[in-house]
Amino acid sequence: MPALPEDSWLLSIRQQVAPVTAEEYDALPEDIARVIEVVDGYVVYCEPPTPEHQIAGRRLANLIEGHARAAMSRGHDCLTVNTDIDLRLRDVPLLNRRPDVVLYRCLDRDLGERLRPEYVSLVVEIVSPGSETQDSADKLGEYAKAGIPHYWIVRLDATGVSMIERHQLDRAAMLYKHVGTLMKDEGGTPELGNPIPLTIEWQELEF
Template sequence: MTALPDDYWLLSITRQPEQMTAEEYEALPEDISKMIEVVDGYVVFCESPTREHQTAGRRLANLLERHAREAMRRGRDCLEVNLDVDLRISDVPLCNRRPDVILYRCLDRENKERLRAEHALLVVEIVAAGSETRDATDKLGEYAKAGIPHYWVVRLDLSGVSTIERYRLDRGAMLYKHLDTLMKEEAGGPPEISNPVPMTIDWAELEY
């Protein structure tokens, strides 16, 4: 497949003639690659998230990072948290996702190590209008098949994060098992969880 000019991806992103290779993806300008995901070699256009979506992602990343650093102080191996970054699921066929939030083992920056599924401990997807099937079904299967231990599906209300559906990988079946659904309205104090790192979900931290 011959590399296509930049404006092709802006004007004809839904008319891709052939599967994209990893080499072709990596040759794209960053301002183009950050607008797309690639599934089985085919480009999927990513709409710009709303302000509320972005804020919720930042709040979740801050919460995860704070608890990840605490876990590291207690002896856990190096962990990093990031938002909207390339996650390589597979090279052939190319599958590249951009999770809303991801917790992963630290990469070798000196050697420019690529973020791959085997580095990820937790992927978080925030459900937006039109993304229910993609986040709750398609990615649920993709991330499980890739062996990512934990997956959260997050939903919002008018004030911020309202529910967190938590899934954990069953490595025997390579499928996610639903652990629980944390709900802001539930009585009692902030929920405490132990995986992928110990943390307390303070709903106030997740408000807009």
């Protein structure tokens, strides 16, 4: 087998010496934690989101938050919507994701509560170039196994959010069932009953 050239990028790859523990991850500075995820203790580098990805995440979070506040005004338990936040799916081996948007039951920060699956109602992931397998297969399985009731996979076009693929947890099988795909091209303002009542206003999800 021929030797690799000394300037080959392959020579810069180094195997991670040991899995990252929950304690080690918690000690990381935020500027490092926000650019990685940890899967079974191994670091996965997250490419910086494009401006369009960031805008779409913010638009989705704003839309969901508006309906969450309406639900709370009708007596629903306290809800929070956040973007790019640590979601601890498992401590050993460490599985820590940073979803694009999360709807979850309010945490008591004074008690140091960490966001875990039992708090979460909905996780949203926006598909980027290179993330298709992670979002549509890897995370689909991880979030289901963790017991998160609802998972949306969102796709973009040149003008904004174009498609929302909705999955709901089958608790008997601990697997997601596809419960429908909303498409901007079909027009209208789809009304959903879960995880909270909300209406998809496509124009609010444009860049």
